[in-house]
Amino acid sequence: MIELSPQTTARQALQRYQLPRTFAEAHDYLYRKLHSIQLLSLYKHYFPEEYNRSEKRSLPTAEEAYSPMETEFVELVDERLFPLYTEFMLYGSGADERSTVIPVRSLGEDWYNTEYENLSPGWQLALFLIGEVTFHEITEHQPDITIGENSPLREIVWANVQWDAFKERWKHVAEALHPAVAHIPLVISLAYHDTGNAFLDSTDEAPIEDCSWNREDMDLLIKEYQEAAAMITHINELLEWVGSDPGHLQTVLTLLKEDKKTWTTAKKD
Template sequence: MTPIITYAEALDFLSLFSIPLSFEEGIDYLQRLSQQVILLSLYREYFPAEWTQSTASIEPDFEDWQCSHSPKEMEFLRLVEERLFPIGLEWEWGEALEERMSYITVYPHDLDWYQRGIDEFDEFHQFLIYLLGQDFPVSLWQERLGITLNFVLPVEQLDFDRLEILCQHAPKPLGYLYDALSIVDHSTHCIWIDSCWECMDYFAWSRESLDGLTEQWKLALQLWDKESQLRRWIAADKTRYLPLINLWNQAKML
């Protein structure tokens, strides 16, 4: 196996660090050095062309190396952000990290409808929340959405498995109703969509994590695309809310 760095580079790199003075400092030192080796190994494996062309230093930018990533590590983190899945690199920390990103955090990407006011959502998502919440009188549908209807199946009488089957056989994008509702309800079984601030997930930097989270991100993009298609279809003609409600009503629990 070809070493990540040459012997001479390793000596230069190690010369930057003071010898740990206690057992705790020694353990911390080795853990952080191990984290850097893992990140650089993943860099070379997942982005070999960029790794070969890179001239970035493996030395930390700051005097306190324990609280920063090296330029080469930052290259890898930006590539993950740009090509695999979001890691919150630019959103939370900007161009430089003040602390090492020791693990991958799956951040929420959608608002929790039960923790926000209804007016914080667009009309389409208000419609989905009305279906799931069922705390709204029929008159409000006319007031908010401009549609008149006689009956909406209460959510407690809904068979979600049956709704899923009905949606699978419905024409598109009408049949994307189940996916759109699952997104709002955080029940898609896609970690990027179902994650919430109270239940965030953390993953070690590993091949398994990168592969799994990349596939999950692709799934999230597919689901959001379906939701977007349905939203645009409704926006073109608001009377199309009615077939959605009819599809919902057909999924009554037997």
């Protein structure tokens, strides 16, 4: 029996039961059904309680890209598992524009295409620390930072850095100075999109585009996002400590300058 909702006309209800008449129509019909089943099965797997409680309609109409229940699932993923471009996926797509690709929202900062003044204070400080901007630029935008010299990393040749020695050095410094400074190497990796983490190394200009709606890719993204969140916490702790006292920043710059030779190798021409 076909049940009509107050918003559904008899014609609209009957159209749901219209059989495909061509190969193309059959292909599109099966594709939409298969994709819906895939999303709903993922919903049941990752959020079983919410799935069982849901009273939303499970399948989309011919005028919808995604059903209310599919929308509910996507919003839960964005809220609890990892960030998505939900607006683009759910509300920027036409009925025939479903995609099997997960619209992952990158966390990497495209700072080289952003005006310095438009960056967050944390990113402004990070770019000064790694030598991408001068002390004039950082003090202009953050007057509380009264440093009078550039970061020693401004003149560094990154190809000459012995990264294992560099990381080990800052682990030792952290034991005597502050735990957060152990993450100096991580700030550099973050800025140059070289952390090894999918969320932090990608940007809006170079997004993650190779993950589909399946358990394997979902589990991978969940793991990557958890690791990214931990890295961001470490970096925020470092930037908060460095920015909390001019003496902290000066100490870090002095140490970078004094022991630079211990973790770099000058290459002969």
